Amino acid sequence: MPETIRIATRKSPLAIWQAEHVAAVLRAVHDGLGVEIIGMTTKGDKILDAPLAKVGGKGLFVKELEQGLLDGTADIAVHSMKDVPVDFPAGLHLPVILEREDPRDAFVSNRFARFDELPHGARVGTSSLRRQCQIVSRRPDLVIEPLRGNVNTRLARLDAGDYDAIILAAAGLMRLGFADRIRARISTEDSLPAIGQGAIGIECRDDDERVMALIAPLHDADTADRVRAERAMNERLHGGCQVPIAGHAELVDDVLHLRGLVGTTDGTRLLRAEARAPRSDARALGHGLADRLLEQGAGEILAALQSP
């Protein structure tokens, strides 16, 4: 009987693209492998009228996929690493991370070519507290307005005239064939990316040797070490994905360089830290960086967000 693997994914166009990408690479490395894609709806996909920061809870975009793995409906789940909580349910793990796409945020507008061109009071669409705090710290005059929904929905709202500009991950736009909508890639100095941004991960049951062997060739060790350092920082900060935390690691000659940021949503306080360590110390690097942010008061900023 020919071997098969079943992939659980969300049904947004970006998630489907990512699942199909993994399917294509799996078929390319394993001759004759049967691959089936199973679309699932998550809580995060259903609640579209409220900012995610208010909906609360971690893993809004992954829980249903994980349930599918645990009950045997699917063999692997393909995720944007940005949306994956630090902790996994018992019985599951995430052994494979694919090579990272451009991790930067992108400036998208039909009227302006760059942030600096936005006039006083311009409306910028984003529901990311991380993007919001970095934007308003530089440009307190800009008006941040909520913008949720999948990438296609967000572009449609920009085109309808609801915003002067919107900010999206460059990776999602490129994957969906919207690279031409990117007016400028925002430097990581101006907008430190989200932890895991631009990387795709594959989760599976932690005792499933057959599946682990099938997906192992897709792993990119450089990306994985970078994302490990970033996620360790989040682990120590107890941050979910809906908090004003940014973290980004780069790798040069086997040395990881990690930068982290925690901010208030009004941009009046931005705490920053950076540190380097050999790639073998990725987790310790992330924990140490989080400790430096906590010493500066990150705990108080994050606690203030939690209270209603």
Ligand SMILES: NCc1[nH]cc(CCC(=O)O)c1CC(=O)O
């Ligand atoms: N929060 C949704 C989400 N999750 C991953 C991406 C982009 C792709 C990636 O980072 O790999 C996006 C859209 C966006 O932020 O523009």
